[in-house]
Amino acid sequence: MAKKQVPIIEGLFTWPSDRPQLLASKCKKCGAYFFPKVPYCGNPDCAKDKANMEVVPLSNTGTMYTFTIHTAQPALPFRMEPFTPYGVAMVDVAEGMRVLGMTTTTEGLKIGQQVQMTVGKLYEDADNEYITWMWKPVEK
Amino acid sequence: MKAMREVAIVGIGQHPWGQFPEKNMQEMGVECTVDALKDANMSWRDIQSAAYGAYMWIADRGGVPSLLMGTSIARMMGETGIPMVNCVNACASGQAILREAVLAVASGHADTAIAVAADKSAGGFFRPQLRDPSPSKFDRGAENDTDYIRFCMTGETNPAYWAMELRRRMYDVGTTDEVLAMAKHITSQGAVNNPYARYRKVFTIEEIKASKYIADPLRLFEICATSDGAAAVIVTTLDNAKKHNKKPLLVKAITIGTPTFGDPTIRLTFCSAYPRPGVLDLSESRNAINVIYKISGLQPADIDIIELPDNSSWHYLVYLECILGLKAGEADKMLMSGKVHPITGELPVCSGGGVAAQGEAVVAQGLSQVCQLVRQMRGEAGDGQVKKTKLVNGLAQTYGYAGNNAACILSKAW
Numbered sequence: 329m330a331k332k333q334v335p336i337i338e339g340l341f342t343w344p345s346d347r348p349q350l351l352a353s354k355c356k357k358c359g360a361y362f363f364p365k366v367p368y369c370g371n372p373d374c375a376k377d378k379a380n381m382e383v384v385p386l387s388n389t390g391t392m393y394t395f396t397i398h399t400a401q402p403a404l405p406f407r408m409e410p411f412t413p414y415g416v417a418m419v420d421v422a423e424g425m426r427v428l429g430m431t432t433t434t435e436g437l438k439i440g441q442q443v444q445m446t447v448g449k450l451y452e453d454a455d456n457e458y459i460t461w462m463w464k465p466v467e468k
Numbered sequence: 469m470k471a472m473r474e475v476a477i478v479g480i481g482q483h484p485w486g487q488f489p490e491k492n493m494q495e496m497g498v499e500c501t502v503d504a505l506k507d508a509n510m511s512w513r514d515i516q517s518a519a520y521g522a523y524m525w526i527a528d529r530g531g532v533p534s535l536l537m538g539t540s541i542a543r544m545m546g547e548t549g550i551p552m553v554n555c556v557n558a559c560a561s562g563q564a565i566l567r568e569a570v571l572a573v574a575s576g577h578a579d580t581a582i583a584v585a586a587d588k589s590a591g592g593f594f595r596p597q598l599r600d601p602s603p604s605k606f607d608r609g610a611e612n613d614t615d616y617i618r619f620c621m622t623g624e625t626n627p628a629y630w631a632m633e634l635r636r637r638m639y640d641v642g643t644t645d646e647v648l649a650m651a652k653h654i655t656s657q658g659a660v661n662n663p664y665a666r667y668r669k670v671f672t673i674e675e676i677k678a679s680k681y682i683a684d685p686l687r688l689f690e691i692c693a694t695s696d697g698a699a700a701v702i703v704t705t706l707d708n709a710k711k712h713n714k715k716p717l718l719v720k721a722i723t724i725g726t727p728t729f730g731d732p733t734i735r736l737t738f739c740s741a742y743p744r745p746g747v748l749d750l751s752e753s754r755n756a757i758n759v760i761y762k763i764s765g766l767q768p769a770d771i772d773i774i775e776l777p778d779n780s781s782w783h784y785l786v787y788l789e790c791i792l793g794l795k796a797g798e799a800d801k802m803l804m805s806g807k808v809h810p811i812t813g814e815l816p817v818c819s820g821g822g823v824a825a826q827g828e829a830v831v832a833q834g835l836s837q838v839c840q841l842v843r844q845m846r847g848e849a850g851d852g853q854v855k856k857t858k859l860v861n862g863l864a865q866t867y868g869y870a871g872n873n874a875a876c877i878l879s880k881a882w
């Protein structure tokens with residue numbers, strides 16, 4: 329039986345889902361977006377009113393702004409088993425946000441390429457696979 | 469409140485940077501305090517106000533006494549009942565506490581004040597304080613800890629962030645591997661005769677380029693290590709400083725920089741940015757620099773010597789541009805021209821080898837930069853003295869993560 333896929337921290341993206349999306353906060357007054365979710369709009373000119381904020385799923389496609397391939401292994405609490413070099417990227421999405429995330433591959437990454445949000449496993453135990461959001465390059 | 473008074477640095481004390489497992493942070497803080505008092509020709513009872521760097525990694529060592537550093541150092545120095553404040557502004561803490569000391573004297577609240585920071589950051593990548601890799605089961609607080617989220621769920625270490633900014637820079641302005649290696653090679657030449665530096669050797673271009681990638685395109689020797697270190701700076705009124713030290717340095721301007729809403733940078737410990745038109749990257753750093761030029765009435769052409777935060781070769785380039793008001797890419801040419809050589813340059817930069825040669829001792833780093841400027845401007849850097857003789861105005865800037873920055877300008881006052 330397949331193990332259950334569990335986000336390392338719940339509530340950061342829609343899950344379970346065939347088409348997961350990051351969950352951001354949007355200010356109804358000024359249109360600013362924040363990820364992860366925030367209780368108040370960070371625009372200095374907006375009222376600190378929780379009622380102004382709504383949770384919205386972000387576009388699950390974007391454009392690669394930049395990336396690195398991390399070859400050194402970070403210590404706990406980062407956990408990836410087995411450890412392999414991994415990509416980390418900054419991706420621009422349609423809402424005007426720039427969002428961090430791992431990449432599904434270290435091959436063929438390019439600034440300006442189109443990427444799609446998906447999930448990937450970092451480690452597992454007897455019952456669960458622990459997942460995070462990842463950016464996957466898409467053919468164009 | 470009285471009118472603001474002119475404030476000068478009258479004494480400095482610095483512990484060497486490196487790894488000192490035999491000492492605790494408080495001992496290191498006492499050593500450099502004693503050295504600073506001696507340099508200022510003062511005694512501990514002359515100090516009327518004090519600001520301390522609060523150690524950040526108390527999950528690893530030091531515990532609460534090192535977070536509450538002031539009163540724990542006072543237990544060793546001897547308690548005198550003076551006001552003490554503990555400050556954490558990440559790597560920019562050193563200059564943040566110096567600002568507190570300067571303001572205490574400028575305002576008339578105290579005639580003499582000290583800033584002290586002692587730090588043991590040696591030992592690999594900085595990481596979140598919460599160490600449980602599966603917190604969702606028992607710690608919902610992790611959901612709001614963006615430092616934890618970026619580390620565990622995106623694998624972003626500090627060098628990963630620097631490497632991403634660097635790759636974009638290479639794409640935008642064509643920074644080359646050669647330039648990155650040169651930043652380390654050239655600053656390392658300043659470290660050879662700096663007794664406070666941890667790595668006192670010249671790194672060749674070949675060995676830098678042969679060092680392994682940590683986060684491609686940044687290599688091991690292009691990223692600063694983490695170190696233990698401590699430093700203290702004593703300030704007093706300019707008039708009093710002249711009585712105690714033949715070579716007082718006027719604090720012409722000192723400030724703390726924080727970000728502007730809409731900065732396109734995904735700063736360390738955060739997971740996103742919401743870029744707004746007209747807001748530049750590294751806004752916390754640009755804000756700090758703009759303020760010190762405005763307060764001092766000086767401009768980049770007036771600066772004779774610079775200590776910038778070369779936490780990586782990427783930092784070296786972007787901070788040279790930030791401080792001198794250059795366009796993106798211009799630092800590469802300036803570096804390659806030799807103008808900013810730490811010892812022989814017409815504008816010496818990182819004369820003691822910079823953060824690259826020291827390794828970062830987080831909260832003490834800013835004071836180390838100030839100590840280095842003071843030694844050079846007084847002409848007391850020994851074999852590491854810069855060749856340039858006109859050193860009237862010196863500028864130091866410190867980079868701190870999560871949008872913390874600080875910068876100051878010191879001017880010769882004798």
Ligand SMILES: [Zn+2]
Pocket residue numbers: 355356357358359360369370371374
């Ligand atoms: Zn708003």
